[in-house]
Amino acid sequence: MSNSPLYYAKILLFGEYGIISNSNALSIPFSSFYGSFGFITKGAETPEQIESNRHLAEYAKYLQTLEINDEFFTKFDFERLNRHIIEGLYFNSSIPQGFGVGSSGALVAAVYDTYAINKIDPDTTLSQENLPLLKKQLAIMESYFHGKSSGMDPLICYLKIPVLLSSSNNLNPIQLPESGNSSAAIFLINSGVPGKTQSMVSIFMEKMKNEGFRRLLKNQFIKYNDACIDAFLKGEIKVFFKNLKKLSSWVLTHFTPMIPENLVELWEKGLATNEYYLKLCGSGGGGFVLGFAPDYEKAYKTLSPYNPQIIFRL
Template identity: 55%
Template sequence: MKGPLFYSKILLFGEYGIIKDSKGLSIPYNFYNGALKTKKNLSANAKTSNDCLKHFAAYLETIDSSLVTFDITALQGHIKSGMYFDSSIPQGYGVGSSGALVAAIYDKYAFDKITVLENLTREKLLKLKAIFSVMESFFHGKSSGLDPLNSYLSIPILINSKDNIEATGIPAQQSEGKGAVFLLDSGTVGETAPMVHIFMENMKQEGFRNMLKDQFIKHTDACVDDFLKGDIKSLFHNTKKLSKVVLNHFKPMIPKQFHELWKNGIETNDYYLKLCGSGGGGYILGFTQDIEKAKQALSGYRLEVVYNF
């Protein structure tokens, strides 16, 4: 048995901000994916995944049935037979490993599921997001539900605010373009829960809240608008501002060895870095107007191009 593939995602803009109603833009990233599989003899990794699914199935039974119900009997039977989530999505890297698993389980075991083939009204999108939020909370303690939503639908999602999300189109990539969005491998795994905890603690300070509203959210919203309009000049202008704000106010979320690299990008304009997901490790997201220049400036690091301008 092998289920359909569910892809990783990249939140281009909106990390942390969407908790406080900034705009956000999330796109599928087909380089990584995962699928439910069943085997008799499980490898160590598959065994870990199978054990995790046991706990997850027990958790799904506790979800309010007015929101969503699952075929728990079938799910538990398949887990007993050796089902696991076979995934190439790196965990703790901010590209939605648990989101893809949540999407796969919903797709296979939810009763009365909302499908991709339907006319996806805003109400349906919000209902899916609410279901996925509760499901993914099992992994992170608190989840917006966006990662599984992106993985499940496999289309770009525009977040206007908490209660206003829509499927969107993004400008076509320019395969010959010099400009690029890329992933930079920090070489360490990031844990979501501790990073979100730091953010929530900071939110208790009025100065931090004001900075979030007047700078972080303002620049994030501008970046989303620029990207969707294809206004590259303005996009890089606003991404630089956003990169500065993150360096000044989100230092704990940036691995120490990248503080200098982050600053260099802003000073030289060769590239601008920002958080990919909650930070603390995993991938860092980069924007550059000249990918060759960025590669030279970041030689010694692994870059993966995600999108070409």
């Protein structure tokens, strides 16, 4: 598909799990990873292209069952989509699967953008009023991959701009603070193993059956999460890192199964030295984790074996 648009990965800076429980969430596009549609060249196909084409065929069948059963759901040009699949359509993506950076979200965004009829267009028809509708449509589409979706991942991949979701369920496209020249930085660390979103969410939902845990989540986790977002957007670096430490420590205590085993010691060391703090990037269990360092160059001495990747300078 010539000149096919790129659909970037996303990073949920804040809001993992809390998003299910009415916390604020802040998600940003991440252009280091991306995907786009292409067509298989006969005689030069790769196993990955063939597998992607097969998955698209299965996904198209799923979307057709949704359209039949859901009056709310957006309509698709299935004649064109199915013809393209027969012709060798595949999704060429550098976004690692199961790493918490929106591999399924980018694919959903691409299908919606290319094949939805009367789509909500970011450049022409998007408004504050129909943004929740767009998020809901994309959530329904992504439910194929995870069983349940908030719609935030494909929304960021589709809009390609940062979005703040407030606890009152208001969606607001926002400007991030200017990337500064300070020594502080936000970075990614690769655990080296994919996470399993559904099993991690199942663990969380089981915990949520406990009233004591629900109270802790509301009075501590969500409080720290929302304070981090507020301080980050205001550029209040000291307040930001103060709440980050509380958030990182809380996750270590209460979300232990979600932290990749090979990064637990690194997580603990950050809290002990205050050189950096780690938090989940998505549902956890593997994939990437997010890191925040008040002095990145100083923290790098400890972090260098893990090949951190800077995503934002504060």
